[in-house]
Amino acid sequence: MPLELLLILVVGGISAIALLLHLSGRSKPKVMTEPQARAAWLRQFPESPIADLTLARDGHAALIQTADDSAPLGLVWSFGADTVARFLEDAKLSPCKKGLHLRLADFSAPAVQLHLNQPEAMLWQGMIEGASAPQPQMQNQPRAQEV
Amino acid sequence: MDAVSFPDVTQLAVPIFIAAILGEFLWIALKGRGGRYETRDAVTSLIMGAGSVASGILLGFIAWGFFMVLWEITPLDLGTSIGVIILCFVLDDLRYYWVHRFGHRIRWVWASHVNHHSSQHYNLTTALRQTWTGTFTFMMVVRAPLVLLGFHPALVLFVGGINLVYQFWIHTEAIGKMPRWFEAVMNTPSHHRAHHGRNPRYLDCNYAGVFIIWDKMFGTFVPEQDSDPVDYGLVYNIATFNPLRVAFHEWVAIYQDVTQPGLSLKERLLYAVAPPGYSHDGSRDTSETIKAKHLARQPRDSGTPGF
Numbered sequence: 001m002p003l004e005l006l007l008i009l010v011v012g013g014i015s016a017i018a019l020l021l022h023l024s025g026r027s028k029p030k031v032m033t034e035p036q037a038r039a040a041w042l043r044q045f046p047e048s049p050i051a052d053l054t055l056a057r058d059g060h061a062a063l064i065q066t067a068d069d070s071a072p073l074g075l076v077w078s079f080g081a082d083t084v085a086r087f088l089e090d091a092k093l094s095p096c097k098k099g100l101h102l103r104l105a106d107f108s109a110p111a112v113q114l115h116l117n118q119p120e121a122m123l124w125q126g127m128i129e130g131a132s133a134p135q136p137q138m139q140n141q142p143r144a145q146e147v
Numbered sequence: 148m149d150a151v152s153f154p155d156v157t158q159l160a161v162p163i164f165i166a167a168i169l170g171e172f173l174w175i176a177l178k179g180r181g182g183r184y185e186t187r188d189a190v191t192s193l194i195m196g197a198g199s200v201a202s203g204i205l206l207g208f209i210a211w212g213f214f215m216v217l218w219e220i221t222p223l224d225l226g227t228s229i230g231v232i233i234l235c236f237v238l239d240d241l242r243y244y245w246v247h248r249f250g251h252r253i254r255w256v257w258a259s260h261v262n263h264h265s266s267q268h269y270n271l272t273t274a275l276r277q278t279w280t281g282t283f284t285f286m287m288v289v290r291a292p293l294v295l296l297g298f299h300p301a302l303v304l305f306v307g308g309i310n311l312v313y314q315f316w317i318h319t320e321a322i323g324k325m326p327r328w329f330e331a332v333m334n335t336p337s338h339h340r341a342h343h344g345r346n347p348r349y350l351d352c353n354y355a356g357v358f359i360i361w362d363k364m365f366g367t368f369v370p371e372q373d374s375d376p377v378d379y380g381l382v383y384n385i386a387t388f389n390p391l392r393v394a395f396h397e398w399v400a401i402y403q404d405v406t407q408p409g410l411s412l413k414e415r416l417l418y419a420v421a422p423p424g425y426s427h428d429g430s431r432d433t434s435e436t437i438k439a440k441h442l443a444r445q446p447r448d449s450g451t452p453g454f
Binding site: 001003006009010013014016017018020021022024026027043044046047077079080081082084086106107108109110112 | 155159162164165168169172176183185186188190193194197200204267268272378380384385386387392395396399400444
């Protein structure tokens with residue numbers, strides 16, 4: 001097959017399929033309910049049960065505190081029609097117009113745009129930064145496992 | 148007989164691929180069942196397919212040169228009769244089985260193949276989510292015996308192309324089960340759905356290209372279970388539609404693992420060639436540990452297919 005014809009077929013075919021899918025509503029991100037967000041987290045991390053879950057108002061993301069207090073916060077979010085989840089290790093957080101922007105130290109999950117209103121964004125920022133801040137060492141204070 | 152030439156069937160099939168994808172999408176849209184489509188996922192898969200063809204055009208000379216050297220060496224020439232073409236097709240399918248199995252069990256090869264499994268969807272576009280980096284796995288050596296046995300390199304590549312074209316139609320949820328005799332011998336949508344599953348049960352099963360008999364012969368066959376619907380994608384799903392990241396993410400991960408400080412030479416090597424999930428400190432899960440942990444949570448699955 002001549003290369004020019006192959007190129008036309010490939011570019012034309014991809015464009016036509018993309019247009020058809022978009023116009024038929026196949027571009028909408030998944031909206032999660034709380035049980036769906038829980039299930040999505042456990043689908044990725046079945047050995048990390050959830051202690052607390054905070055679902056974004058738009059249902060596109062949820063912050064996860066696992067039962068393991070020493071584990072970092074987790075995030076489950078809409079990825080097209082599906083979901084993905086990560087622990088927020090080495091995440092860089094920056095407020096933006098739409099809510100919060102997270103950059104992850106993960107080549108296969110480089111960034112997440114969280115669509116949050118202002119009070120929600122402040123709450124989430126506090127939770128994420130609070131969880132990643134170093135905990136003060138208290139003298140003569142028994143450690144959790146010794147209680 | 149170096150003037151032997153065969154058509155490039157994968158390129159010729161491009162119009163059929165496009166028409167079939169449109170047909171599958173319309174079927175799903177009209178019937179309301181038989182699979183799912185998502186715009187960015189599908190476009191990423193299609194771009195990966197186009198990139199794979201481009202990679203073949205740009206790098207294909209390496210494998211071709213290797214095969215032609217072998218062809219110069221071998222004293223055997225089986226010709227291109229119909230019988231030889233059929234024999235070559237069957238033997239090449241056996242070659243495919245092992246290359247595919249290596250692709251799931253050797254991280255260096257998995258780094259190339261992983262992108263084919265990186266979609267959480269399973270439709271005809273998923274079939275086209277193909278590697279850009281296959282040349283760098285050096286799996287062309289597994290084809291060497293065919294050439295040395297006297298199958299012309301052009302014939303070997305021709306039957307390999309037919310093999311890939313066959314595998315296109317099995318990437319669908321629109322077809323349930325084929326007739327029993329067909330399911331017994333051939334790779335089918337049902338068998339290949341199981342292969343794409345991230346469920347512990349379906350990890351490392353059904354490597355077949357065309358004939359499912361290889362999995363049955365080598366003990367890797369797991370039938371799709373109605374009681375355990377296939378959850379498509381990777382054990383650790385990626386969160387990017389960027390084709391460059393899809394194509395190279397596992398290569399980057401290998402680089403990061405191999406170059407971390409404090410490892411012995413053996414550990415660095417194992418990060419590159421051990422089964423996916425290997426870690427020097429046991430902090431990650433391989434498919435074996437994932438299955439074992441699943442059985443610890445669900446002991447009743449013990450002894451069922453895949454466990």
